[in-house]
Amino acid sequence: MDSRRRLSDRHLIAEQPGMTILLTGLILAFLLGYTTKSLLSPARLAARIEKAASHIHKDVKVSFGSAHVSLSNGILPRFAVIISNVRMESSQTCWAAPVMEIDELRLPLSFLNLIQGRAPVRVVEANSVTLTLRDDFKDCDPTDPEQIPASRPRPAVTLSPSEQSQKYRNDVRGISVRTLKITSAKHPQYSTELMNFAVKVKSFEPKVIEVTAKTHLMKDSQVGDYLSHANLYLQYKESPEAAVQAHFFGNWREGHYSVIANYTLGDQLLAVETDLKHIPLSQILAILQKYQLASRDLNGRQVWMSSKARMAGPVDEIRTLPLEIRDLRLEGDLGEMHVEKINIGSLEPLKYEPILVDVKKLDIEKLLVLLNRTKQTSILGHLGSFTGRAEIVSDQKMRMRGEHAGLEFVFSNKGQRELQVIESMVGDIALDQDQWSFQIKRVEPRGGVFVGDLSLRADRDFKAVAVKTHIDELQLALPVQKLMTNGGEIGLMSLDGDLRFGEGKVQSLKGLLRLNSMNVEGVGLGKTRASFDWSKGEVLLNAQVQSMKVSPNSPTAEVLRPVTLNSWWHDGVLNLSGLTGQLGAKSAKDFSWKGFQAQASKTGKLSTEGSWNEEARLKGHVQVKDGKIQRRWQIQGTRELPQFVEEKARR
DSSP states (O other): OOOHHHEEEEEHHHTOHHHHHHHHHHHHHHHHHHHHHHTTTTHHHHHHHHHHTTSTTTTTTOOSSEEEEEEEEEEEEEEEEEEEEEEEEEEGGGGTTTEEEEEEEEBOOHHHHOOOOOOOSEEEEEEEEEEOOOOOOOOOOOOOOGSSOOOOOOSSOOOOOHHHHHHHHOOHHHHHEEEEEESSSSSGGGOEEEEEEEEEETTTTTEEEEEEEEEEETTTTTOGGOOOOOOOOEEEOOOOOOOOEEEEEEETTTTEEEEEEETTTTTTTHHHHHHHHEEEEEHHHHHHTTTTOOOOTOOOEEEEEEEEEEEEEEEEGGGSSSSSEEEEEEEEEEEEEEEEEEEEEEETTTOOOOOOEEEEEEHHHHHHHHTTOOOOOOOOOOEEEEEEEEEEETTTTTEEEEEEEEEEEEEETTEEEEEEEEEEEEEEEETTTEEEEEEEEEEEETTSSEEEEEEEETTTTEEEEEEEEEEHHHHHHHHHHHTTTTOOEEOOOEEHHHHHHEEEEEEEEEEEEEEOOEEEEEEEOOEEEEEEEEEEEOOOOOEEEEEEEEOSSSSHHHHHGGGGGGEEEEEEEEEEEEEEEEEEEEEEEEEEEEEEEEEETEEEEEEEEEOOOOTEEEEEEEEEEEEEEEEEEEEEESSSSSEEEEEEOOO
């Protein structure tokens, strides 16, 4: 039994076709491998690609470094043709003489499509593509013989349109490029980089093509990609009419923007709508300045803009098409400005309807920063803010009405400073042919009084300023009064004046000052009238003082006591009346007084003239008369330590 079973098993093993199958498989594998290697060898593959490239266009020259077949993409199996270092170029100026360089071109192959008799390549993939335009686009005349393709011999067999469409239709349904960079050799500043660039054919009949990409066209180099990115979407439709729709949207730092455009190829009509929300104005100005569409003097830091706009019309008339801007807002540190609607008739030449701007707490200093201007004078502190409405007729003409608050005037004396703050100032502002005019109707100084009006005229850059005032009542804040009088006070004043600034400095000052009373370092002045004239760095003041009272503890008492008569002093107080004279000064170090005289008691009279120079040396005289008494002193010494030398005594 066992011997028969062993004999039967031996016959079963001998009858197995394993060796035959193994040998047959090895032979087939060798034949398939050798055939595949022969068909897909790099040399044969390169020859086929060169032959296919020669049929792209007669004006396009194609070259590449190498080509091979890849069986995987990473760890995943994938059959594809890889072409490296591809270069396509043309000298055709109609296309701006382009050069396209591709580091790696991948053509995935589909065996299923090949078995079904369809094109094996449905998608074209590229890693990094650079398109360089070596020249500007030029309009090519279709009648130019150089632009007409060379005539070809008439084929022996012609195909109907449907046959051509079906047989020679391009079956590639997608193009994918990881990075596409487009540059112009003549205009390198206009370079554009697109990421994840993709073209998809959604339909061949009717033709529908979609293009998507991401870009950092408006990227700020100081912030990360996540704060500044853009998405591009294009769609071409052949039916019901040939048209292109584009949508460009994304984040611009902390803001968002959207641009939608529709273009019909047949009528060449373009419609564009934009929506900007909280976009940094500095970024918009940087783009406009890059393309020379805005002045480089503008500085939009810490300012954000929001607006909507739309325009429509023939594309060849785009510079003369009407443009509508709605809900325009500027906000930030400078305050807030809002325009409900702007109707622009054309961009070239620029024409627009009057624009109404609502302004809320517009910081004037921040506005100067936006305009890249600086405050030219030191007599002003904070420039305050403005709230009101402006009407812009043109870049040379505008009107503004509203309230200015928080303007500060700087007063200084002996190294100390005090500010006179203007709580509110109501008036009108106008710009006409590069000339500003301000008409102030009401002023409310903090801690003071103002009754009157004030007008100002200035050039566009405020380098030349003229101020005219007619003030019936003026009183400064008490801290300012104490600073300017060393602890005293100034009563109500009235003023008619004409002040002119140039390059931030006072050029001339003329006017008439009337003062009810003033107390300066223990000297009380009654009603005072002073006309002043300051021009070419020198000021002249003609003063008339009704009464003057010198207290015993004042510094003035120490100066006047040696050059006055003891009979003029009553209880340590000197009373003078009818004081008149002229003061002149080129600076604090060059001062003079002329023709000063005053009445003391009923018969006494005091007169003096003198000056001090830049070294503070005093020179002059003092003379007193009372009845038969007449005395005269020479003034010597310094401003801080005056000396009086009596010439002779008369009785």
